[in-house]
Amino acid sequence: MAEVKVIGASLSLFCTRIEWALKLKGVEYEYIEEDLKNKSHILVNSNPVHKKVPVLLHRDKPICESLLILEYIDEVWKDNPLLPQHPYQKAIARFWAEFADEKCVMGAWGACQAEGEEKEKAVESAAESFAYLEKQLEGNKYFGGEEIGYLDLALGWIPHWLNVMEQVADMKLLDADKFPLLHEWAQRFIQLPLIKECLPPREDLVNYFAASLTYMRSLKANHQ
Amino acid sequence: MAEVKVIGASLSLFCTRIEWALKLKGVEYEYIEEDLKNKSHILVNSNPVHKKVPVLLHRDKPICESLLILEYIDEVWKDNPLLPQHPYQKAIARFWAEFADEKCVMGAWGACQAEGEEKEKAVESAAESFAYLEKQLEGNKYFGGEEIGYLDLALGWIPHWLNVMEQVADMKLLDADKFPLLHEWAQRFIQLPLIKECLPPREDLVNYFAASLTYMRSLKANHQ
CATH class of the missing domain: 1.20.1050.10 (Glutathione S-transferase Yfyf (Class Pi); Chain A, domain 2)
Structure with missing residues (x-):
């Protein structure tokens, strides 16, 4: 099982930014395409508050909200920093x-x-x-x-x-x-x-x- | 001139959280009460986009949006960490x-x-x-x-x-x-x-x- 998974929707601009960040960091991940008209259990369980994509699953722990996911990715994988240091x-x-x-x-x-x-x-x-x-x-x-x-x-x-x-x-x-x-x-x-x-x-x-x-x-x- | 200033409005819940954070960190600051019915030049110049309190001025550089100000305070003054480390x-x-x-x-x-x-x-x-x-x-x-x-x-x-x-x-x-x-x-x-x-x-x-x-x-x- 992949350590990092992205629950996304391929046309969503909020999801693509997560894939860019993971690729920049050189992090391998499994991509799970979500059917937004018939939301999966994994999405609803991972993001019970908003039930929205993207969700990042890291060792099965869900992180939601795309800008917060970018911060998380930057804090966990230090290569190629995304946010400025100052x-x-x-x-x-x-x-x-x-x-x-x-x-x-x-x-x-x-x-x-x-x-x-x-x-x-x-x-x-x-x-x-x-x-x-x-x-x-x-x-x-x-x-x-x-x-x-x-x-x-x-x-x-x-x-x-x-x-x-x-x-x-x-x-x-x-x-x-x-x-x-x-x-x-x-x-x-x-x-x-x-x-x-x-x-x-x-x-x-x-x-x-x-x-x-x-x-x-x-x-x-x-x-x- | 004070190194740290807070432009605030005394009844605003968004401003009080900034004062709490600065006090927790032991940071001295000058508090500037803003008249929201007649906004000051200093507010409009410091937060031209939203024109809202609170604004933190640190060495005259403005930081806006209260949750972002809390993050900034936590990153600049390391004592008594506010955000979890993980x-x-x-x-x-x-x-x-x-x-x-x-x-x-x-x-x-x-x-x-x-x-x-x-x-x-x-x-x-x-x-x-x-x-x-x-x-x-x-x-x-x-x-x-x-x-x-x-x-x-x-x-x-x-x-x-x-x-x-x-x-x-x-x-x-x-x-x-x-x-x-x-x-x-x-x-x-x-x-x-x-x-x-x-x-x-x-x-x-x-x-x-x-x-x-x-x-x-x-x-x-x-x-x-």
Whole structure:
């Protein structure tokens, strides 16, 4: 039995960041694909509070919440540190990772769903959040400095997932003119072989987001 | 000029946890009371994203978000460790601290605001979240084990703030029969001299929550 297991869903941006971290650390793991429409006992028992993926099982002990899993991985396997060593830099990295999950992931998905007049406002509001990230890249190749780190992994959904959201919802959030550093970073990050090999096929993501969007809009239409 | 400053609001449960941590570590600090109705330049400049208290200023560098500030304090000042040393225990403490801020603080405040039939449901739903915390105390004197730690500070609002909320909203959430361990922990925690001395006067909290409740209910009444 594998010492390290990941319970995940292959299209989830929150799960892919865990696989990236384990691969960066050179940790072998068994991947268990979860059917989110029919949740397994192992998921429900491992994460009884939220019943969400990803869950990391290390010697059968479950760790939940993707950003906390990244911290755990970094503390257990010391090679290739993910978080900065200095407490202040560490606090800053944690701050932006939480900010991005709360404001950028949710902002981008909100903009996807918005229609008509609301759409422009939602795209603008999400862009304001992305502008904070752009500033963090000034003078840096990666969010982690010269090498990728915790914050790069936390933001690693941007080049692939955001790009698909933009296509499906016919909008432009990550404008190269407006966010040149973020745009360059995204190109650089996604070309790294270790990052590339974990990405779900673009077509699957397009189908997934298109279906989710249709579903959300039908819900909204029935409640207006 | 003080090396360590806390920008806070004396009635905020998120700010008091920072003062507890600094006192536990024996760190001297200057406390700056913020007027949340007329936010200062120092707050807006230190926390431009959220513009919220608390902010810790260490040698003029700002750290925001109370749980992240606790981690920072624990990493910079090593005496009296707050977080467990083992990565797994650390991940668990972080998980429950985030859970409590998201589900218990918000759940209790939601139950305060609810009226009529909704109230019973909201109290029940919040109680379900508190039941998870009760389980964490099995076999332990404090959430941190034999001594108070990070999770005790994060949950330290329960004995004082929740008690006031219960009075103001005429409800009972922390029932001693239903949550004996949490109830005993709350009594034990609040009697610690270092904890007690940072608590805002009960009367001020009662007035604050009563006024907030009246305001929230008038907002709701005008939108129905």
